Amino acid sequence: MPRRSLPLQGRMRWMLLGLFLLLVLLLFAYLLECTPPADVSLVLPGLGGESHGKEYYQALLQEQEERHLNRAASLKRQISQLKQELQEMSEKLKVLQDRKEGPGVQGLVETKDQEPGDLLEFLHSQIDKAEVNTGARLPSEYALVPFESFTSSKVYQLEMGLTRHPEEKPVRKDRRDELVEVIEAALDVINNPDEEDGQEDDVPMQRQTYTESHFTEGLYRTERDKGTLYELFFAKDDSDNFRHVTLFRPFGPLMKVRSTSVETSGVIINIIVPLAGRTEAFSQFLHNFREASFSNYTLIPVDEEFSRGRGLDIGAHTWKKGDVLMFFCDVDIYFTLDYLNTCRLHTAPNKRVFYPVVFSLYNPAIVYGNLELAPPIESQLIHKKDAGFWRDFGFGMTCQYRSDFLNIGGFDLEVKGWGVEDVHLYRKYLRSDLIVTRTPVSGLFHLWHEKQCADELTPEQYRMCIQSKAMNEASHSHLGMLVFREEIENHLRKQAYKTQSNTEN
Template identity: 80%
Template structure:
């Protein structure tokens, strides 16, 4: 966000500098005026000529004293006038600054009678204006600066280039020390809370001590300018959240809060048409993570058409019987498939007040950690979460053939040849139902594949909500063959083809496929030369 405080501070500093230089010049002129003229034509006492009388010296001294008093009075008047002008200018600048500041961002500055005296105080006064506490209106999806996510041993990054990997250990010492310093600073804040942290209300019985083993996950952006760190005890639903700034200097605290996730239901909404086998795989993952472990999830399946509907219904009923699970809703829709329409129906059918929603696809694989991440990074009327999923390539290309591909559980790895961060996809999102309805929901005129999720994402970017965008290590998109229908609009078809191309294989693997004939011809020539030498 633009910082309005700097131009005003700059003008005041320049004005003080000009005043200082003026005083120096006046002092220099005063010294010149007080210095007696060194005229060689004058005759000094004791030299040739008549000696001066005592009265002469007294008159000369009195004359110089009167001149000095007059000059001093003039300087004092000028200094008083400059001080008055400086005060008037400062009052005008302060009034201009107060007029430019919106009422909700004055925050810390209202309790101060004067301008911040140093950089640290000034930075503290700007915290309420930062994007940490309120969203910034952005023109498009390209203007948002995404986060990098990290744990105690791994960093997950979107910007890879040709040499970096989607998952890396912080090998460089400066990078490792930077992350360790942020975690240690957050631990110090949690274990030694201020009054403003409100720990007494959150933990009324006793203060808990946290260590680096309790660090769950962190997010950073702008090359370590902002940190969002989360800590939790084992098997606890209570998290500690610490936000830090690093404004080209020591790490400084923004806030420290407690987040209680117990009772925070997630309504997972899945639009579906056909793909019964894939839904069976999805349901196995849902049963293991949501039903057996998390137990705070509701599943809403919006099914388009009649083909496959009975199989989907039977699968849900079977899971319900075996797990004694009834928190699901199946909504049949006799319409042409539209992802936006399905998610909109799933959001509106909920009648139990506000709820956290996860817009999901049937080919998404997630873990228990992701559900907690979803809860921690979305807040009603404050922020929405758009995770970047790791999309797996075609296993037939990655592993040579489908027969050689390992089970799906062993394919869930973050490697360059195995998949990529789908940073151009905005379909997976965690947001509260109230925010979805207030923003206007999806554009229901969109039919078929894509675009509707981008439109919704742009609405949030242009609102005052905070949009958090970061890679999530516990969220995978499984490969499946894409079909780009002829009925799609040119924009939809272009996006579908782009997604299909990037979804197949890595750049080196695609290169091997393109030059397959050339490579095979080279291998045949090498084999022929080897055979000829052997026969000779």
């Protein structure tokens, strides 16, 4: 990790400079101490001609001798102090070199002596703000940032979403590597304690060595203006004695990277929509499309079995007017004019592609079941938990320049299955030098349409199809109301009967 080694290299340079200055001071002190006394004739007055008594000269010589003795004693004390400081700095330099060359964890802030003053002060201020040592007064329960807990094999998360589970194995490589690094850093702290850790250095045989198998549980949370706080606990087998290690990964201050002006008015967007059948949905799409101030459209008939990837590929290759920004879209998508500007802002040829996360609407017959008629489409475009969800598992909607699409190799048309070609293209960009921007956007909606589960499917495929259908049908609470509809109706009848009985009495 080259970035983490820079502070260490800076400290080593300062250490070497300090050693050099100390050696110069030692040499200077030695020369002063060893310099022969000056000629008495130049020091004592009167030797040039004026006559004085014997007692006078003895007094002068004694005074001069005392001055030399005091000066020598002072220099000896300074030399002794400089030697001590030189020894301490040599030991610190050796420790830094060993840590740089050894396999231990780098980048771990351990003691104040290991960091330059300004940087160390900032890091400790971040720790104080992150409630590591003391709590902070919060205005309400909504201001609290919850932790996520983890063991060596699982992560327990509070914010699940629809594609995450309350218990998740850290199968993602970045998440797994992060937790492994933190556990290793904590073990390094335990097995190589400082004096402030409260362990006696003179009894090394009594010190217990901990390994990854002794890790019991951990907590972590990330606050965007402070950093990530980790709390880890270790224990020997069948022991009630736990070692608690607190680690913190602080964020640095904001730094200006660039400030540019982006003009979007002249950027043409070629919206490509593959379609087979779905005339009613296409009619709704054109109704929305008219609001986008389009200049022209082209229908490209294809006499072959429908394939979304194949349709998008044909649309991209049909454009013959040079490079252009393309928006791969579906007929079930509703987009706003603001989204088209978002598409322009987050793309750049040979530099950046955009993969927005679409907000997928639930079945309006369930969401608005208490109304006689569902409101018009424009009124359904809201971001609420019972109205829809972020389709974070979909990669079909994307904005990218035609040149980037062709250079990356386009879709893998040999891949079979709906949506699989989207994932393959997305992975190509992730492995390239281009920047991939992935974020939810407010102006992009996936309109609900009924999902059909064919009878030809195997029992396992049919079960998965039904599960997917349920996910797109309604929220957890609305589905629960449907499941317990009979129980709810019985309750309402009982309440109505009790009300009627009380009225008659």
